[in-house]
Amino acid sequence: MENWEQMYDCHGDVDRVPELLAQVEREEDAEAWEELGYRLVLECDSIFPASFTALPRLVRLAPRSERARGLAGTIVRRAAGHHHCDELLAGCADAIAELRELLDRHLRSRPDDYLAPFLDLLATQEQYHWSAALGDFSDDFxxxxxxxxxxxxxxxxxxxxHYSAIRDWHLGDVDRRDLRPASPEGLSGIGRWMHETAVRDGKAGLADGIAHLFGQAECPRCASVFNIADEYASFNRPVM
Known part of the structure; x- marks a missing residue:
């Protein structure tokens, strides 16, 4: 049984979220889901103690509710933020593991909205950086x-x-150099997992983008060659 005594939501309330959870558990209610999502995850991506306390119940609903699956995934994706709830997050380990299995099964069904649950699945593996950074490679920079x-x-x-360039705000991308995608056998770690999962599920465009992202680029200024994913992660690593 959840202890809601100190599990406040975005308004500081401790009673409204359990009421809304009970409501959506009884029946699919669009207005209740909308309010629940707002109270657990603000538009600025903040999450709250109530978000983690609600997570196990959302995961239990997820096999039969797309809204529950999406909201649970969003909470996990925001878990790397400064929410001061690390102990609550650690207490959700079983629910997160269950969500990971559910998301993997869902991806195998090749849903139309493939990227969103793919990013959620990355977050359940604590790959928060790529969960936040990865696009669909239709027009990514x-x-x-x-x-x-x-x-x-x-x-x-x-x-x-698929190129590296120096961006000039008047001339556009200048001095372009073709990227050198990684071969499937040359991938390792999370890059290999991401690529193999996309290939498994028939997402050729996503797999090709991942191969380029985890491949190499030539610097247009000094002509040195570097690993794109390594440098992107380093360049965007938050200051602690």
Whole structure:
């Protein structure tokens, strides 16, 4: 049984979230779901003690409720933020493991909204950085710093091409160099898992984008070659 005594939501209330959970457990209620989502995850991506306390019940609802699955995934994706709820997050380990299995089964069904549960699945594996950064590679741009000369390099992966360049706000992307995608056998770690999962589920475009993202780029300024994913993670690592 959850202890809601100190489990406040975005309004500081401790009683409204359990009421809403009971309501959506009884029947699918769009207005109740909308209010529940707002109280647990604000538009600014903040989450609250009530978010973690609600998570196990949302996961239990998830096999039969798309809204529950999506809200549970959103909470886990926001778990890396400064919410001061680390103990509550640790207490959700079983629910997160159950959500991970559920999301993996869902992805195997090849849903139309594949990217969102794919990102949620990354978050259940504590890959919060890629869960927040990864796009669908239809028109993606990533900013990195060259590890050799510190030039700011734009990486394009999508309909505009697959290249590194120096971005000029008047001329656009100049001095473009083709990216060098990683081969499937050359991938390792989370890059390999991401690529294999996308291939398994028939998402060729996503798999190709991941191969480029975890491949190599040439710096247009100094011509050195570097691993894109490593430098992107380094360039965007939050200051602790």
């Amino acid at each position: 990533y900013q990195v710093a060259c590890p050799h000369c510190a030039a700011e390099v734009t990486i394009a992966i999508g309909s505009h091409g």
